Amino acid sequence: SRALPHPSPAPSAALHVRACPQVEIMGACMNAGAAAPEAKYAADEVSTAQPPPPPTDSVPVPTSAPSAAPSVHGSSQAASPGPSVNTRSGVASAEFIDRSRLPRYDPFAEDQFDWRWEKEAGQWRSYPLHDAVELERCWKVYQAAQDGPSLAKLSLLKTEVVVDFARMTAQAGEGRPRKIQRQRPPDDWLNNSYFFDAFKEALRQAGIKVETSPEEMFDFRYVQDFRDTKDDGRKMFRGGREYMLPAGWKRFAVQVRGAYDGGDNAWLREDDSGWAVAYHGTSKEGLPGILCAGFRVGDRQKFEKETGAGVYCTPTIDVAQHYSKPTFLRGRSVQIVLQLRVKPSAINPITDPKAHEFERKYWVINNPEDIRAYGVLIRELPLRSWIPPEVMVYGRSHPGLRQLLDDLEKEIKQVEGR
Numbered sequence: 001s002r003a004l005p006h007p008s009p010a011p012s013a014a015l016h017v018r019a020c021p022q023v024e025i026m027g028a029c030m031n032a033g034a035a036a037p038e039a040k041y042a043a044d045e046v047s048t049a050q051p052p053p054p055p056t057d058s059v060p061v062p063t064s065a066p067s068a069a070p071s072v073h074g075s076s077q078a079a080s081p082g083p084s085v086n087t088r089s090g091v092a093s094a095e096f097i098d099r100s101r102l103p104r105y106d107p108f109a110e111d112q113f114d115w116r117w118e119k120e121a122g123q124w125r126s127y128p129l130h131d132a133v134e135l136e137r138c139w140k141v142y143q144a145a146q147d148g149p150s151l152a153k154l155s156l157l158k159t160e161v162v163v164d165f166a167r168m169t170a171q172a173g174e175g176r177p178r179k180i181q182r183q184r185p186p187d188d189w190l191n192n193s194y195f196f197d198a199f200k201e202a203l204r205q206a207g208i209k210v211e212t213s214p215e216e217m218f219d220f221r222y223v224q225d226f227r228d229t230k231d232d233g234r235k236m237f238r239g240g241r242e243y244m245l246p247a248g249w250k251r252f253a254v255q256v257r258g259a260y261d262g263g264d265n266a267w268l269r270e271d272d273s274g275w276a277v278a279y280h281g282t283s284k285e286g287l288p289g290i291l292c293a294g295f296r297v298g299d300r301q302k303f304e305k306e307t308g309a310g311v312y313c314t315p316t317i318d319v320a321q322h323y324s325k326p327t328f329l330r331g332r333s334v335q336i337v338l339q340l341r342v343k344p345s346a347i348n349p350i351t352d353p354k355a356h357e358f359e360r361k362y363w364v365i366n367n368p369e370d371i372r373a374y375g376v377l378i379r380e381l382p383l384r385s386w387i388p389p390e391v392m393v394y395g396r397s398h399p400g401l402r403q404l405l406d407d408l409e410k411e412i413k414q415v416e417g418r
Contacts, residue, residue, distance in 0.1 A: 097149050107221075108214075114126055124181060152165065190250050195378060198330050202288075239272060246377050249337070249377040256374045275342055276341065282323065284327045296311075316361050337376075337378075339375030343365075
């Protein structure tokens with residue numbers, strides 16, 4: 001069969017893994033600090049920890065009065081303003097929970113809870129995970145004290161509120177309180193423990209031993225689950241480019257805050273002043289190199305004459321996932337895709353009229369310093385359901401792909417025979 005040009009950006013995003021006997025080096029490459037989350041899609045609140053200015057797609061805690069509705073904890077009577085009452089003592093208290101007594105957040109604890117607020121009567125919305133973490137920490141102090149304070153000052157949905165755990169309400173300013181709930185979510189196989197165990201296994205198979213703590217690599221307060229996200233037609237933008245959410249995936253935030261530009265986190269902003277969002281499909285073998293040493297420009301650049309040599313990425317995760325061959329980790333067949341921020345002025349889109357439609361969804365970034373990985377995305381996908389990028393460009397019937405597809409079928413049968 002005749003030689004087949006490689007449609008994939010993989011060669012041009014080849015990774016250099018420097019001597020890295022343990023992931024203490026990886027921790028140094030990442031630098032500790034709060035990660036940058038992305039906005040939840042088709043929701044009325046936003047999970048974010050970005051510096052000002054705030055994103056336009058965030059919604060403050062509502063202040064209109066809801067109808068009475070029973071909650072999982074606390075009274076089912078209509079919420080009313082006024083001082084909180086400690087239901088254990090019946091004494092009104094203006095004291096607030098001492099934040100120095102808050103327990104440390106354990107991302108691997110089994111008792112993780114979902115905190116929700118009532119948007120309208122009977123309509124509940126979940127708080128972002130980092131807000132739920134703070135609510136849970138305060139709740140544990142409240143529960144442990146027999147006659148302690150029941151009030152807590154918190155920032156929820158980017159709005160300063162007073163939470164009354166005795167009445168199970170949250171009140172913003174002079175607005176009327178909103179009812180809140182605490183619920184145990186259903187079991188999920190793709191939890192923090194599975195993710196980090198699978199992450200360590202992928203690195204072990206690449207010859208890297210993990211000795212850094214999970215919290216030094218990832219900020220588990222900003223895990224975001226997009227697996228049930230539906231497109232409602234709304235558009236969001238980062239760095240002046242449309243931001244297409246990773247629907248169908250679960251995102252784990254890399255510790256990157258303060259790691260670049262002398263600690264300036266402006267590149268993480270969720271408006272036009274921040275960097276654009278893109279995706280890069282990678283294998284378990286490629287992941288350590290990116291996180292340890294970053295990207296490097298490789299050889300065999302198909303569109304080098306048009307765009308110059310560079311690192312390939314795409315604003316569309318449905319394109320990036322074709323470069324992430326599913327791998328069997330901890331009993332599951334999963335794909336891994338990196339979520340990136342790229343400097344808007346550095347983006348060179350593929351515009352060659354001879355390029356396949358699939359290839360015209362690539363961005364080329366000439367300088368690797370203009371592209372930064374800040375999230376690891378993972379989803380379950382059987383190997384049989386995966387389509388290699390060569391097939392997307394040249395089709396299954398191309399004679400140059402016969403050997404690739406034969407080898408893939410053999411591998412699929414081996415996996416399914418386990």
